[in-house]
Amino acid sequence: MAALIEVAFKGNRKEFFQWDGSGEITARTAVIVEVDRGEDFGYVHAVGELAATRCGGCAHGCGTAEPPRKILRRATPDDERRAADLRVQDEDVRRRAMEKVKSHGLVMKLTDAEWQHDKRKLTIYFTADKRVDFRTLVRDLAATFRARIELKQIGVRDEAKRLSGIGRCGREYCSASWLPELRPVNLQIAKDQRLSLNPSQISGACGRLMCCLRYEHEFYVTSRKRFPKEGRTLATTRGEERVLATDIFRDRVTLLGTDGETRMVTLIDLKRELESPGEVLDAAEDDAASEATAVSDELITDESVPDESVPGAPAGGSQGTRQRAPDAARDSADRSRRRGRRGGHRQRGDRDNRPRGDDPNAT
Numbered sequence: 001m002a003a004l005i006e007v008a009f010k011g012n013r014k015e016f017f018q019w020d021g022s023g024e025i026t027a028r029t030a031v032i033v034e035v036d037r038g039e040d041f042g043y044v045h046a047v048g049e050l051a052a053t054r055c056g057g058c059a060h061g062c063g064t065a066e067p068p069r070k071i072l073r074r075a076t077p078d079d080e081r082r083a084a085d086l087r088v089q090d091e092d093v094r095r096r097a098m099e100k101v102k103s104h105g106l107v108m109k110l111t112d113a114e115w116q117h118d119k120r121k122l123t124i125y126f127t128a129d130k131r132v133d134f135r136t137l138v139r140d141l142a143a144t145f146r147a148r149i150e151l152k153q154i155g156v157r158d159e160a161k162r163l164s165g166i167g168r169c170g171r172e173y174c175s176a177s178w179l180p181e182l183r184p185v186n187l188q189i190a191k192d193q194r195l196s197l198n199p200s201q202i203s204g205a206c207g208r209l210m211c212c213l214r215y216e217h218e219f220y221v222t223s224r225k226r227f228p229k230e231g232r233t234l235a236t237t238r239g240e241e242r243v244l245a246t247d248i249f250r251d252r253v254t255l256l257g258t259d260g261e262t263r264m265v266t267l268i269d270l271k272r273e274l275e276s277p278g279e280v281l282d283a284a285e286d287d288a289a290s291e292a293t294a295v296s297d298e299l300i301t302d303e304s305v306p307d308e309s310v311p312g313a314p315a316g317g318s319q320g321t322r323q324r325a326p327d328a329a330r331d332s333a334d335r336s337r338r339r340g341r342r343g344g345h346r347q348r349g350d351r352d353n354r355p356r357g358d359d360p361n362a363t
Helices: 048-057 077-104 135-145 156-163 187-192 217-224 267-273 283-302 326-353
Strands: 003-008 014-019 030-035 038-047 071-074 109-115 121-127 148-153 233-236 239-247 252-257 262-266
Touching (some): 003 048, 014 030, 014 071, 038 077, 077 109, 121 135, 135 148, 187 217, 233 267, 252 267, 262 267
Parallel strands (some): 121 148
Antiparallel strands (some): 003 014, 233 239
16 A cells, blocks of 8 residues: 655655555655656655645645655665755856846846756746746756756745745744745734834744744734723723723733723723623714614604503693604614705705805795
8 A cells, every 4th residue: 555755855845755665664764756757856754644644734735635646766875975966066057047047137036946866857946026037048048958947936935945044033944944834924913912013023034024923823812802902991880991901911901091090900800890791882882872862762752642541641741651662763763864864965966056146046
């Protein structure tokens, strides 16, 4: 039965292959694999359950399908020496290719070059701000190196992953060492964690936001759900107080009272002080609700009807009046406001279309 093997190549490039040969392959074993139009050299990165898990979750994985290519054989000492010589030649190839780029006047930066093990194909990686027409360059490079040329445009984060390096934490880049895929990182993640928005402080060596900003983002989002939102008004035992800031690490909330006095309370004490447990009022919503209630009361008073259950009650009097149901009153208030808005627009339109003569009553 064929085994699933993950093989790593130069520049932290990884792919999955099948191994149906004799014997068991372990990690860091040098192997020769089958690639497009030839053979390539790599090292075993993961086997067994780890390889199966990564195959289903990595960006370069094949999911539930079997990988189309196989591991041909274990590498011999001659294969390892040849691979080391090719890695030395890669830098010289990159420099010669860069001279060709300058001669053609193309705006692109050659990041890395990689010879295939059988030297039938040369892959050159580059970065550019815009789309580059390199068809003439490819023909020139093919004539120079006598091989199949493949130019791949990558992003700056992929460039840092290929070249690797040491981050500000003192360790190797996460993208180059263990991170299975490069997930997008936006500025909202830094805002949720109350980090400095200075690009020089939250950006990595690639010039983009650091990948590690994502690691604790879920913790911040989950922790803030226990706290009232900043800017909301709470009805506490001291009256209405507005939330100024929250501290998820010390479980504290900073409140601002109507008298301008600020105080800091713990989350547990704040829940005890609320007049109605769990009640959080928005000032804008509170004003809108008060306005709707005032309109409803006015309509109920003007449109009261005599109560038939009280004999002899005068029509339209204050005694024996039957109040309309609250739901019906709110519906009437909404319809009245809609009619008022539409009527106002029509009146403004008629007034704007009125002739501008000396007589204001002219038609």
